[in-house]
Amino acid sequence: MFKTVPKRIKEIRFGLISPKEYRKMSVTRVITADTYDDDGFPIEMGLMDPRMGVIDPGLRCKTCGGRAGECPGHFGHVELIAPVIHVGFAKLIRKILRATCRECSALLLDSNQKKKYLEQIRTMRKMGQPIEDITNEVFKEARKPKICMYCGAGQLDIKVEKPSTYVEKMGDHDHKLMPSDIRVRLEKISNEDIEVIGMDPNNARPEWVILTVLPVPPVTMRPSITLESGQRSEDDLTHKLVDIIRINQRFQENREAGAPQLIIEDLWELLQYHVTTFMDNAVSGVPPARHRSGRPLKTLSQRLKGKEGRFRGSLSGKRVNFSARTVISPDPNLSVSEVGVPLSIAMEMTIPVYVTKRNIEQVREYIRRGPDNHPGANYIERSDRRRIKVTDSNCEEMAETVELGWKIDRQLKNGDIVLFNRQPSLHRMSIMAHNVKVLPHKTFRLNPAVCPPYNADFDGDEMNMHVLQTEEARAEAMMLIHVQENILSPRFGGPIIGGIHDHISGMYLLTRGDSRLSKSEILDMLSKTKIEELSEPAGEVDGKPYWTGKQAVSHILPSGLNMAYKAGICEDCDTCKEENCELDAYVLVKDGQLLSGTIEEKAVGAFKGLIVDKIIKDYGSARGLQFINDATMLGIKGIMHYGFSFGISDEDIPNEASIQISELLGEAEDRVMNLILVYNEGNLEPLPGRTVDETLELKIMQELGKARDSTGNIAGKYLGLENAAVVMAVSGARGSMLNLTQMAGCVGQQAVRGERIKRGYEGRTLSNFHTGDLGAAAHGFVKNSYKSGLSPTEYFFHAIGGREGLVDTAVRTSQSGYLQRRLVNALQDLEVQYDGTVRDTRGMVVQFRYGEDGIDPMKSEFSKPQAIKWIIESVTSKEVE
Amino acid sequence: MVGGSNPSEPVFYIFKGMNKVMKGTKSFSLLDHNIVPHHLLLSENEASQVLKKYNIDKEQLPKIKVKEPVILEIGGQVGDIVKIIRTSKTAGEAEFYRLVIE
Ligand SMILES: [Mg+2]
Ligand SMILES: [Zn+2]
Ligand SMILES: [Zn+2]
Ligand SMILES: [Zn+2]
Numbered sequence: 001m002f003k004t005v006p007k008r009i010k011e012i013r014f015g016l017i018s019p020k021e022y023r024k025m026s027v028t029r030v031i032t033a034d035t036y037d038d039d040g041f042p043i044e045m046g047l048m049d050p051r052m053g054v055i056d057p058g059l060r061c062k063t064c065g066g067r068a069g070e071c072p073g074h075f076g077h078v079e080l081i082a083p084v085i086h087v088g089f090a091k092l093i094r095k096i097l098r099a100t101c102r103e104c105s106a107l108l109l110d111s112n113q114k115k116k117y118l119e120q121i122r123t124m125r126k127m128g129q130p131i132e133d134i135t136n137e138v139f140k141e142a143r144k145p146k147i148c149m150y151c152g153a154g155q156l157d158i159k160v161e162k163p164s165t166y167v168e169k170m171g172d173h174d175h176k177l178m179p180s181d182i183r184v185r186l187e188k189i190s191n192e193d194i195e196v197i198g199m200d201p202n203n204a205r206p207e208w209v210i211l212t213v214l215p216v217p218p219v220t221m222r223p224s225i226t227l228e229s230g231q232r233s234e235d236d237l238t239h240k241l242v243d244i245i246r247i248n249q250r251f252q253e254n255r256e257a258g259a260p261q262l263i264i265e266d267l268w269e270l271l272q273y274h275v276t277t278f279m280d281n282a283v284s285g286v287p288p289a290r291h292r293s294g295r296p297l298k299t300l301s302q303r304l305k306g307k308e309g310r311f312r313g314s315l316s317g318k319r320v321n322f323s324a325r326t327v328i329s330p331d332p333n334l335s336v337s338e339v340g341v342p343l344s345i346a347m348e349m350t351i352p353v354y355v356t357k358r359n360i361e362q363v364r365e366y367i368r369r370g371p372d373n374h375p376g377a378n379y380i381e382r383s384d385r386r387r388i389k390v391t392d393s394n395c396e397e398m399a400e401t402v403e404l405g406w407k408i409d410r411q412l413k414n415g416d417i418v419l420f421n422r423q424p425s426l427h428r429m430s431i432m433a434h435n436v437k438v439l440p441h442k443t444f445r446l447n448p449a450v451c452p453p454y455n456a457d458f459d460g461d462e463m464n465m466h467v468l469q470t471e472e473a474r475a476e477a478m479m480l481i482h483v484q485e486n487i488l489s490p491r492f493g494g495p496i497i498g499g500i501h502d503h504i505s506g507m508y509l510l511t512r513g514d515s516r517l518s519k520s521e522i523l524d525m526l527s528k529t530k531i532e533e534l535s536e537p538a539g540e541v542d543g544k545p546y547w548t549g550k551q552a553v554s555h556i557l558p559s560g561l562n563m564a565y566k567a568g569i570c571e572d573c574d575t576c577k578e579e580n581c582e583l584d585a586y587v588l589v590k591d592g593q594l595l596s597g598t599i600e601e602k603a604v605g606a607f608k609g610l611i612v613d614k615i616i617k618d619y620g621s622a623r624g625l626q627f628i629n630d631a632t633m634l635g636i637k638g639i640m641h642y643g644f645s646f647g648i649s650d651e652d653i654p655n656e657a658s659i660q661i662s663e664l665l666g667e668a669e670d671r672v673m674n675l676i677l678v679y680n681e682g683n684l685e686p687l688p689g690r691t692v693d694e695t696l697e698l699k700i701m702q703e704l705g706k707a708r709d710s711t712g713n714i715a716g717k718y719l720g721l722e723n724a725a726v727v728m729a730v731s732g733a734r735g736s737m738l739n740l741t742q743m744a745g746c747v748g749q750q751a752v753r754g755e756r757i758k759r760g761y762e763g764r765t766l767s768n769f770h771t772g773d774l775g776a777a778a779h780g781f782v783k784n785s786y787k788s789g790l791s792p793t794e795y796f797f798h799a800i801g802g803r804e805g806l807v808d809t810a811v812r813t814s815q816s817g818y819l820q821r822r823l824v825n826a827l828q829d830l831e832v833q834y835d836g837t838v839r840d841t842r843g844m845v846v847q848f849r850y851g852e853d854g855i856d857p858m859k860s861e862f863s864k865p866q867a868i869k870w871i872i873e874s875v876t877s878k879e880v881e
Numbered sequence: 882m883v884g885g886s887n888p889s890e891p892v893f894y895i896f897k898g899m900n901k902v903m904k905g906t907k908s909f910s911l912l913d914h915n916i917v918p919h920h921l922l923l924s925e926n927e928a929s930q931v932l933k934k935y936n937i938d939k940e941q942l943p944k945i946k947v948k949e950p951v952i953l954e955i956g957g958q959v960g961d962i963v964k965i966i967r968t969s970k971t972a973g974e975a976e977f978y979r980l981v982i983e
Contacts, residue, residue, distance in 0.1 A: 837935060844941050845978075853972035
């Protein structure tokens with residue numbers, strides 16, 4: 001057996017393999033389609049000839065002497081009785097046939113042209129540029145002459161049928177070109193002409209695309225498997241080779257017996273079919289070769305192509321051990337930093353534990369529990385590195401025999417640290433370290449507050465979990481990628497984890513105005529938090545003490561916290577009345593007591609979360625995590641206390657409101673008609689830089705936009721602040737006032753590319769309207785609300801607008817994905833050095849000070865230079881401009 | 882770019898023959914333009930201090946071509962180091978260095 005020596009690749013050259021080379025690289029000619037003899041030994045010169053490599057353990061390769069696994073395999077060959085076309089080159093053959101003389105095989109260009117093209121090709125090659133454009137032009141030009149300029153032979157049109165049949169049109173009858181005829185023509189092409197069509201005559205003679213010898217892939221790349229019944233099951237490639245060899249033999253017998261031309265041609269076609277499907281079983285126009293079961297065979301091209309193919313699936317594809325994947329579902333009772341792991345996964349995943357004097361008793365306990373008794377052990381590795389599977393029957397015995405220096409694979413249990421990931425992993429928060437909590441059922445569970453960084457929802461999303469295997473990895477995960485270290489986003493220096501949806505609605509309901517809670521109520525509010533002491537009540541009513549909702553929040557704030565800011569519900573009054581704001585929009589925290597203001601999205605929400613941000617920056621990430629946990633628990637308790645539901649009847653508006661809305665819309669339509677009238681009279685004054693037409697459009701859009709907003713205001717007024725949808729929109733929990741407007745007021749103008757809908761028939765959008773109608777309804781204004789229901793034309797316009805939105809998102813995601821890939825590839829190994837410079841791996845300086853200012857955006861205040869402002873604010877407890 | 886082409890030499894069309902055009906007219910300085918950051922040639926001494934400060938060789942610096950209009954303007958030679966002072970939104974002013982190359 002020979003040992004391979006590592007070599008350096010200097011050059012890769014692509015070309016065609018000549019029949020001579022096929023024979024040279026072959027270790028045997030294959031003449032029989034049989035594989036194994038009755039004793040189960042491979043037959044000489046058969047498809048499993050041991051010279052082509054071995055797959056059975058124990059046998060040795062007859063070429064290199066290697067055992068199964070050592071021998072890389074060696075090619076054999078089949079001598080084809082008649083040449084066949086290589087499907088992969090069918091297109092090239094067509095182009096060459098059409099560009100060369102049918103008699104003398106000269107490329108049908110005059111010598112000056114040839115010289116010109118050759119020169120162009122050579123310069124392009126030198127510059128490393130593609131030559132496709134030039135060769136395509138060569139083929140196009142050489143196709144034109146009807147008579148050969150060298151021998152004077154008339155040229156015929158060549159038709160192509162299906163994948164690899166070429167037919168010459170001879171007057172009224174067609175003459176089929178057999179592969180042998182084609183080969184003869186290709187053989188006659190001169191080396192000079194070959195260069196002009198962009199091929200290299202030394203590496204790729206055109207006739208080599210017609211196969212006369214078929215290489216037989218080594219046995220090692222088409223191993224047969226022995227079924228339990230002792231029956232052998234051959235690889236798809238072997239099946240295909242059997243077909244080829246059988247037909248080849250039949251062909252030979254028939255030809256030697258002098259069979260009629262018709263039979264010969266049929267067999268030739270069949271041989272062509274088998275060779276074609278051997279290369280590619282998905283050629284259009286060729287029925288795929290199938291198994292007896294009806295499953296199409298996986299032949300050469302199918303092994304390489306596509307997502308599961310060799311390139312994307314095996315070479316670029318990376319799969320890892322100690323990982324698990326399943327559907328995710330929410331569990332608000334988990335900590336934000338925890339992940340619920342199904343018991344069945346926990347029992348499969350293991351962590352290596354080295355047996356030491358200190359833990360040997362613990363280890364014994366794990367082993368004693370065995371593999372089926374949750375925190376147990378699955379494997380034991382002795383000091384001689386032999387692995388023993390722990391089973392129900394041997395666990396007692398193994399627990400006794402375990403020694404220092406051994407290693408066991410312990411099952412995953414509560415508190416273990418694992419990595420949790422959701423694709424596409426676009427930023428570093430897409431992989432975070434969580435603590436395991438083993439739970440029943442089959443999904444991963446996570447606190448909904450960690451959904452934003454993963455961009456996860458529960459409509460069937462799946463996520464991956466990776467179990468860390470070394471102490472270093474676990475330590476690193478704890479310190480760098482643990483959830484609490486990633487609450488602040490390096491993108492904008494604010495929290496990316498925080499309350500969502502119900503957390504925010506709950507906090508809002510709890511803290512707005514002066515909500516009061518009895519003792520049992522506030523104790524229930526705080527029961528899920530880590531708070532152990534209740535503050536003094538705010539006062540007494542009828543001899544019973546009460547606490548305010550703001551006090552409930554004060555319990556979970558760290559003592560000593562000072563903050564002042566305007567909440568999201570602030571309406572930017574001219575002079576802020578601060579604590580005395582009638583909207584309760586001025587949040588004031590003094591020494592950890594919420595004195596005024598309503599807690600909503602801006603305080604605890606993901607992406608905003610001013611209080612979360614402040615706590616992390618002043619009290620550290622662990623306190624921040626605890627605050628998020630407490631705040632989300634409190635929020636949920638809050639929303640459960642007040643009760644919260646939402647349905648279609650929440651959009652009910654009183655009759656008077658509907659009348660007001662329809663009046664308002666009627667007036668708007670009148671104004672639009674008026675505008676159109678003025679326009680038609682030619683009296684419309686164009687806006688600066690706009691045509692009259694544009695001005696009209698703009699003014700109509702403006703008018704209708706205003707009308708829609710007004711309907712929203714009317715609807716909002718009648719719905720009132722108690723309405724669930726209003727609560728959600730105002731607090732920032734979900735939805736917006738626009739959504740409400742569209743549900744209760746008026747859906748408004750549907751737009752395509754920011755303009756009213758204009759496409760459709762000539763001069764009108766739909767046949768429901770008059771030609772030239774410029775009115776609101778004819779161009780996509782939807783007067784109705786989602787509640788009242790859309791008219792048929794409105795519905796259609798709405799679908800147009802909706803479709804545009806879908807197309808936009810689809811296009812944007814693919815484009816931004818590609819942009820992200822390119823950026824990451826360009827920047828991935830740049831590193832900020834200890835001296836503040838940014839350098840690549842060669843030590844080349846890219847920036848002399850990271851980001852010009854040397855600031856870590858994660859530690860900045862929402863990416864703004866606000867540190868001093870914050871310090872003043874926390875000392876004075878007043879918002880500073 | 883699909884075929885894996887080599888990036889070609891940048892060409893400064895606007896400034897080709899600029900000197901010819903400018904001859905006889907009152908010349909202006911590129912550096913006066915408000916979006917051209919300030920470029921300074923460093924003396925031998927200053928240059929070595931910069932290299933010492935960042936503990937690097939000249940070659941590890943970012944590069945700038947001699948043919949670049951600003952370098953022509955300040956008369957930089959191959960091997961010189963230029964200091965570039967840019968206005969920065971977050972840092973006020975940011976310093977940057979480049980090695981002049983051919
Ligand atoms: Mg989803
Ligand atoms: Zn071998
Ligand atoms: Zn000819
Ligand atoms: Zn206010």
